[in-house]
Amino acid sequence: MKYLYYPGCSLEGTAREYDSSTRAFMTAMGADLTEIEGWTCCGASAAEAVSELLTLVLPARNLALAEAMKPSGRDILVPCSACYLNLKRVEEKTRVSHALRDRINEALAADGLAYQGRTRTRHLLDVVSRDLGAAAVARHLVRPLTGIRVAPYYGCQCLRPYAVFDDPESPRSMEPLIAAAGADLHPWTMGAKCCGASHMNTKMEVGLKLVGAILEAARGADAVVTVCPMCQMNLEAYQRQVARQSGTDCTMTILYLPQLLGLAIGLSPEALRLDLNLAVTGAFLEKLQHTATAA
Amino acid sequence: MALAEETAIELGTMPEAAEALAEIRAMVQPCIQCGTCTGSCPNEFAMDLTPRHMWRLVLLGRTEDVLASRTFSLCSACYMCTLRCPRGLPLTEAIGRLKQLAAPRHLPHLRSGDLFYRNFIDSVRRHGRVREMEFMSLYFAQMMNPWLPLRYAGMGMRLMRRGKVALQLPSRGSGRLAKLFEKVAEMENRP
Numbered sequence: 492m493k494y495l496y497y498p499g500c501s502l503e504g505t506a507r508e509y510d511s512s513t514r515a516f517m518t519a520m521g522a523d524l525t526e527i528e529g530w531t532c533c534g535a536s537a538a539e540a541v542s543e544l545l546t547l548v549l550p551a552r553n554l555a556l557a558e559a560m561k562p563s564g565r566d567i568l569v570p571c572s573a574c575y576l577n578l579k580r581v582e583e584k585t586r587v588s589h590a591l592r593d594r595i596n597e598a599l600a601a602d603g604l605a606y607q608g609r610t611r612t613r614h615l616l617d618v619v620s621r622d623l624g625a626a627a628v629a630r631h632l633v634r635p636l637t638g639i640r641v642a643p644y645y646g647c648q649c650l651r652p653y654a655v656f657d658d659p660e661s662p663r664s665m666e667p668l669i670a671a672a673g674a675d676l677h678p679w680t681m682g683a684k685c686c687g688a689s690h691m692n693t694k695m696e697v698g699l700k701l702v703g704a705i706l707e708a709a710r711g712a713d714a715v716v717t718v719c720p721m722c723q724m725n726l727e728a729y730q731r732q733v734a735r736q737s738g739t740d741c742t743m744t745i746l747y748l749p750q751l752l753g754l755a756i757g758l759s760p761e762a763l764r765l766d767l768n769l770a771v772t773g774a775f776l777e778k779l780q781h782t783a784t785a786a
Numbered sequence: 787m788a789l790a791e792e793t794a795i796e797l798g799t800m801p802e803a804a805e806a807l808a809e810i811r812a813m814v815q816p817c818i819q820c821g822t823c824t825g826s827c828p829n830e831f832a833m834d835l836t837p838r839h840m841w842r843l844v845l846l847g848r849t850e851d852v853l854a855s856r857t858f859s860l861c862s863a864c865y866m867c868t869l870r871c872p873r874g875l876p877l878t879e880a881i882g883r884l885k886q887l888a889a890p891r892h893l894p895h896l897r898s899g900d901l902f903y904r905n906f907i908d909s910v911r912r913h914g915r916v917r918e919m920e921f922m923s924l925y926f927a928q929m930m931n932p933w934l935p936l937r938y939a940g941m942g943m944r945l946m947r948r949g950k951v952a953l954q955l956p957s958r959g960s961g962r963l964a965k966l967f968e969k970v971a972e973m974e975n976r977p
C-alpha cells in the first residue's frame with residue numbers, strides 16, 4: 492500500500508494534528524506515504540471566488556508534480572476534503588475535455604510543468620474504509636474504545652459532487668470503522684450536513700447557526716469525528732460563541748478520524764497529537780482512561 | 787432598498803457584466819423552477835433571494851438584481867443543490883461564476899468576502915502555500931473594523947499557544963507562484 496501524499500496548507504498550520512495522526516495511523520497500518528515534492532496550495536475555496544482558470548491551474552500544478560514522481564502508479568492520498576475536491580475536479584474535467592487540459596497546460600508551461608491526466612486522487616476516508624477496511628482495524632485492535640459513543644461527521648466535499656466511495660446524502664462508510672474500534676455509534680442525520688465552510692471567517696452569524704445545529708444533534712455522543720480540517724475547526728473552535736447565541740451548553744470533543752482509530756490500535760495520545768485539538772473534554776479523557784489496553 | 791440602487795448604478799456602467807451573465811444563464815437554461823435547490827440549501831435562511839428565485843432572475847438576464855443580492859455570496863459550496871437538481875444542472879459551479887463576476891466589481895455588500903479571498907490568494911501567490919496568520923492579519927487590517935479581530939482573538943490565542951500559527955510579518959518579493967499567476971491573468975484577459 493504505497494501512496495503519494497498531499498497534506499495541503501491547513502495540515503502544516505491549524506490542522507497539524509491531522510497530519511501527524513494521518514501519518515502515524517497509516518504507517519502503523521502498514522501503508523507507505525511519500526509527500527509530493529514541491530507541492531503548493533490547491534486554491535482552497537478562495538480561488539473559485541476569484542478566477543475560474545486559477546481554480547483549475549493551482550490544483551493541476553500539484554497533479555503534474557505528482558505525475559512526475561517515480562515510481563509511477565501510486566494514488567494520491569488527501570486528508571483535506573477541500574483539497575481533495577479541487578484536485579479531483581481537475582482529474583474529472585480534463586478526462587472529458589482535452590481542450591481544457593490543453594488550456595491548463597498552457598498556463599502550467601509558465602512553471603515548466605505539464606499534466607497528462609494519469610493521476611488518481613483519493614480522500615483519506617476512501618482509502619481507510621476501502622483499501623485498509625474495518626477488518627484490518629479490527630485485526631490491529633489493541634485498545635477497544637468500549638463505552639465511547641461516536642458521531643461520524645462527513646461534511647460535504649468528500650461526498651459531493653463526486654460520489655466515489657459513499658452515499659452522498661446518507662453516508663455510512665465510517666460506521667464499520669467505528670465499530671471495529673470497539674466504540675458505539677451515535678445515530679444521527681447530521682453527518683452530511685454543511686458546517687458553513689469559510690462562513691466562519693466572512694459571515695460568522697450564518698456559520699454559527701449551521702455549526703450550532705450540528706453540535707446540538709451530537710448531544711449524547713462522547714465525540715464527533717471529522718475528516719476535514721475546515722469542518723474540524725468550525726466544530727471545535729466556536730463552541731463558546733454557539734453556546735452564547737443559543738443559550739445551551741454544547742461542549743463536545745471533536746477528533747479527527749485517524750486520531751480515534753489510532754487510539755484504538757494502541758497509538759498514544761501524544762503520537763496522535765491530541766494536545767493540539769481545541770476541544771477535548773476532561774470527561775472524554777476520563778472515559779479513555781477506562782478503556783483497557785488488551786495488550 | 788438603498789443598497790440595491792447604489793449597486794445598480796455602479797453596474798449600469800459595466801455592460802460586460804451582462805455578457806458574462808449570459809454564459810451563466812446558458813448553464814442553468816433548462817431550469818424548471820421546481821425549487822429543489824431552495825429546499826436543499828443550508829444557507830437559505832440567511833439569503834435575501836431564494837436560490838430558485840435567483841436562478842429565475844439569471845434566466846431573465848436581470849444582472850443588477852442578481853449581483854445586488856447576497857444569495858450567491860452565502861453559498862458555502864455544499865453541493866447539495868447540484869446533487870439534487872432534477873435537471874442535473876451544475877448549480878454550485880454556476881454560483882462560483884457569479885462570485886467571479888462580482889469579485890472585480892468590489893460591491894460594498896460583499897466586501898468582507900472579497901477581502902478575505904483576495905488576501906488568501908495573494909498569500910498563495912507569494913509563498914505558494916497559505917500562511918494562515920499573515921493573511922488573516924492583512925484581512926483584519928483591510929476590513930478596518932476594530933471589533934472584528936476581537937471576535938477571533940480567543941481562538942487566535944488558543945491556536946498560538948498550540949504553536950499552530952505564528953505571528954508573521956507580511957513578506958515582500960515577487961512571489962513563488964508569480965509567473966503562474968501572471969500567465970493565468972494574461973490568458974483570462976485575452977479578448
Ligand code: SF4
Nearest residue numbers: 817818820821823871
Ligand atoms: S433544482 Fe434545478 S430545476 Fe429546480 S429550481 Fe433549482 S435549478 Fe431549477
Ligand code: SF4
Nearest residue numbers: 827861862864865867
Ligand atoms: S451548493 Fe451553495 S447554493 Fe447549493 S445548496 Fe449548497 S450552499 Fe446552497
